[in-house]
Amino acid sequence: MVTSSKKITPPVTVVAAFFGFLVSTVSALVSAGLLLGAREELANALRTSDTQMTEEQLDQAVTVAQAFAVGVAVLVALFYLWLAFKLKAGRNWARVVLTVVTLLQVASLFTTQGNSLWGYGSCAIAVVALVLSYLPASNEYIAAVKHSR
Incomplete structure (x- = not known):
C-alpha cells in the first residue's frame, strides 16, 4: 500500500476485486x-400454460416480461457497479453489501432452474472478487481508509 500526501492507493487485491465485480456485472x-433472444421460447411457454390469451395479448405479455426482466437487470447492475466503486474507494460497508449480494447470487444458482453457463461464470467471478476483497492487503487498505477519515 503506497501513501502519498494522504492519498491511499488501493492494493492489487482491491483493484483485482473491483475489476472482478465489473466483469461479473458485464457477464450478468x-x-x-x-x-431478449428467447422471445419465442417465452411465448411457447405461455401458450402451453393454461391461459386464455389471444396472440396479441400473448405478444404483449412477452414484451412486458422481457422489458421488466432487462430493466431489473440493468438496475441491479448499476447498484452492483456503484458498490464496486465504493469498495475500490475503501468503504467497508460496500464490501459487506457485496458479500450479501454475492451470497444471494450463489444461493440463486442452487435454488433456480435454467441457469446458464453465463450465470455460473458470472457468479464464479463474483466469488473470486469477494475473496480478494477480504485478503489481508484489502483489510489493511480498508482499515487505513477508515482511519484517514
Whole structure:
C-alpha cells in the first residue's frame, strides 16, 4: 500500500476485486441480454400454460416480461457497479453489501432452474472478487481508509 500526501492507493487485491465485480456485472448483463433472444421460447411457454390469451395479448405479455426482466437487470447492475466503486474507494460497508449480494447470487444458482453457463461464470467471478476483497492487503487498505477519515 503506497501513501502519498494522504492519498491511499488501493492494493492489487482491491483493484483485482473491483475489476472482478465489473466483469461479473458485464457477464450478468450479457446473460440478461440473451433473454431478449428467447422471445419465442417465452411465448411457447405461455401458450402451453393454461391461459386464455389471444396472440396479441400473448405478444404483449412477452414484451412486458422481457422489458421488466432487462430493466431489473440493468438496475441491479448499476447498484452492483456503484458498490464496486465504493469498495475500490475503501468503504467497508460496500464490501459487506457485496458479500450479501454475492451470497444471494450463489444461493440463486442452487435454488433456480435454467441457469446458464453465463450465470455460473458470472457468479464464479463474483466469488473470486469477494475473496480478494477480504485478503489481508484489502483489510489493511480498508482499515487505513477508515482511519484517514
